[in-house]
Amino acid sequence: MATTTSSKARTVKAPQVKDQPLFINGRFVDSVSGKTFPAINPANGEVLCQVAEGDAADIDLAVKAARAALETGPWNRMDAADRGRLLYKLADLVEKNSEELAALESLNCGKTINDSRGDLQGVVNTLRYYAGWADKIEGRTVPVRGNFLSYTLRQPIGVVGQIIPWNFPLLMLAWKWGPALACGNTVVMKPAEQTPLTAMRMAELVMEAGFPNGVINLVPGYGETAGAALVRHPDVDKIAFTGHVDTAKLIQKSAADTLKRCTFELGGKSPNVIFADCDMEQAVAGAFHAIYFHGGQCCTAGSRLFVEEKIRQEFVERLAERSKQRKLGDPLSTETEQGPQVSQEQLDKILGYVKLGEKEGARLITGGQRWGNKGYYVEPTIFDNVKDEMAIARDEIFGPVVSVLPFKTMEEVVDRANRTYYGLAAAIWTKDIDKAHNYARQVKAGTVWVNCYHVVDTTTPFGGFKMSGQGRENGEAALEHYTEMKTVTIKLN
Ligand code: ADP
Secondary structure, X not given: OOOOEOOOOOEEOOOXXXXXXXXXXXXXXXXOOOOEEEEEEXXXXXXXXXXXXXXXXXXXHHHHHHHHHHHOOHHHXXXXXXXXXXXXXXXXXXXXXXXXXXXXXXHHHOOOHHHHHHHHHHHHHHHHHHHHHHHXXXXXEEOOOOOEEEEEEEEEOOEEEEEOOOOOHHHHXXXXXXXXXXXXXXXXXXXXXXXXXXXXXXXXXXXXXXXXXXXXXXXXXXXXXXXXXXXXXXXXXXXXXXXXXXXXXXXXXXXXOOOOEEEEEOOXXXXXXXXXXXXXXXHXXXXXXXXXXXXXXXXXXXXXXXXXXXXXXXXXXXXXXXXXXXXXXXXXXXXXXXXXXXXXXXXXXXXXXXXXXXXXXXXXXXXOOEOOOOOOOEOOEEEEOOOOOOHHHHOOOOOOEEEEEEEOOHHHHHHHHOOOOOOOEEEEEOOOHHHHHHHHHHOOOOEEEEOOOOOOOOOOOEOOOHHHEEOOEOXXXXXXXXXXXXXXXXXXX
């Protein structure tokens, strides 16, 4: 899968792709059923290759391998520091192959090569960050009553099932592998059916890094089959899921039968609040980035843009001006600012919301159409005069569509910002430090940005209030969700 970049052409060569197997117990194998499904290039709708389609039987084999690796393999006897060294090694290999991985990510997922390169840096950072944690996960001694010594141990939860989406395929993989492996768990991962290719390339790097067989297993396939089988499986101890809120509800119900631990990172309808006392230039650029980054296919997208009434007209004009100039095109070109949406299904869904917005009486300022006649591109789209109760202001569209909602006071905007069942992220643009802190305290969201947007670092906890999630990823906080706490009490004579 060699890739080369010509600095003059500024277009990265599309990597060669080949049909992909499953990765179970350190081996690349066909699915038990022999079935495959196509991986698609969203920039033109063409089939890139066939991928082995995992189902319940394959999940069962992967879980058995993960269980054996957990309980009998070298993994459970390995020093924590050595687990860390394996993660560092994997990070080094990702860094070494990052150009190839970035190109493959862009090819299969449609994100621009610049964004993919950014994601790859995030992957390396995440793996290194958790590599460092591996030998720092400590228990405590506890001053209990009586002549006893009590201490706690933090042990792996066990076999962890991880289900990830298509919008940040490699970054989501790293967010899940990093803490799981640092804590000594073993993993069965199901990548999204739309974007399995980079995960399968990672399997080769896992082998090269020297992870013992069965510690990491990858079973691509569909959610209703492979994903559901992983959630149901009685020998899986925990599910970590990123995806749609409706899928999380199904997962939680199914996981209840075996009382699995579950962590969820779900959607959002994040309020991005612009006060008249902001730095207008920065706030326009920030609102633009907030909604259009990766074509709006981010759970944190700033899709509810609250603009203080007295600057609304100028703000919307400036935002529209920029939106019209956004360069859509080949994701592999460094000059492209926005690639295609990931699939025909997403394209149809987004255009359906645009129609609904117009029908409900919102004013379409710019965009609203499919771009070109090949691939799944959508023009950057702005709706003004949006009312809180309209579908475009309530539902997660997951596309480059922003709703402008005017407001007058802080009290009003906090109340309206919180009137959603989501609570993933929020932002405020102001030069007034009191306003910034008051908003940060009152808004119900797991992440709040002041005069910036989409700043996510592996060191800080990330997750949702309300129906945007359960638990936290990144930072020290994630470790809690990958360990069981054990109390040991010894009678002293
Ligand atoms: P999106 O709308 O972003 O595709 P989904 O929640 O449908 O979000 O998909 C995210 C991940 O969840 C994908 O890997 C998908 O295959 C998986 N998935 C979908 N349905 C289920 C299910 N019923 N059980 C387990 N996993 C599922």
